[in-house]
Amino acid sequence: MTTPDAAGEQTVLLVDDNADLLELLTNSLRYIGGFRILNAPDGATGLELAVSERPDCVVIDVMMPGIDGFQLAHALRGDPETAEIPLVILTALAQEENRLAGLLSGADRYLVKPVRIPDLIEAIQAAIATSRAERERTLRALAEEGEA
Numbered sequence: 001m002t003t004p005d006a007a008g009e010q011t012v013l014l015v016d017d018n019a020d021l022l023e024l025l026t027n028s029l030r031y032i033g034g035f036r037i038l039n040a041p042d043g044a045t046g047l048e049l050a051v052s053e054r055p056d057c058v059v060i061d062v063m064m065p066g067i068d069g070f071q072l073a074h075a076l077r078g079d080p081e082t083a084e085i086p087l088v089i090l091t092a093l094a095q096e097e098n099r100l101a102g103l104l105s106g107a108d109r110y111l112v113k114p115v116r117i118p119d120l121i122e123a124i125q126a127a128i129a130t131s132r133a134e135r136e137r138t139l140r141a142l143a144e145e146g147e148a
Contacts, residue, residue, distance in 0.1 A: 009036040011053065012124060015046030015072065016061040016090075021113075025059070025120070033121040043067025047075055050082050057124050062091035062102065070105045077106035086127035090115060103142050108135060 012035045016022045022039055029035045038053055040046035043064050050058055058076065062069035069089055076082040088109045089102040102110045108127035111120060 009034060010056040010128065011036045011038060013038045013040060013046060013049055013053065013055040013058045015040040015043060015058060015064070015069070017041055017064045018061070028117045029121065029124075032117055033124070035124070043069065043072040046072055050076055050085060051079070054082070055085065057086040057088060057128050059088045059090050059120070059124065060107070062089060062093055062098070070101055073102070073105035073107050084132060086124075086130060088120075088123050088127050090120065100142065100145075104139070106135075106139070108138075 012029055012033075014022055014025050014029070014037060016025070019041065022041070026037045026039060030037050038049055038055060040049050043060075044067050046058065046060065047067065049055070058072075060069040060072055067075070069091060073087050073089065076085060076087060087107045088111065089105075089107040090111045090113060091098070091102070092113045093099075093102075094112045099110045108130045109123040111123055
């Protein structure tokens with residue numbers, strides 16, 4: 001993970017194939033949240049940027065061509081180089097089974113579009129604050145919940 005730069009900014013990678021939403025989120029998170037923002041228009045580019053830039057958090061859309069958001073989260077969690085990067089899924093998929101799939105894929109937080117910018121900023125900050133031990137406990141609890 002990157003450390004805050006001289007201005008104290010944390011880096012957030014936004015991965016979404018909707019260019020208008022990507023621009024809105026970029027501007028909102030930059031100016032309201034004070035984050036340094038990287039953009040990726042698809043999962044493959046998101047994966048490359050996550051590996052090369054090591055952002056403090058990745059915000060991932062689910063429904064994208066090629067590598068979807070769940071696959072991207074799995075890939076990031078499965079690579080020792082990116083396994084500890086906090087992940088937030090931001091999607092239009094509001095069903096409980098999708099939320100569970102998102103969290104089981106390794107996301108720290110799962111938000112449904114449309115989202116209020118303060119809620120997204122709070123989710124990013126909470127994901128960044130989540131420790132590896134907390135992440136593992138959550139995954140174990142979710143796995144047990146899914147088996148019940």
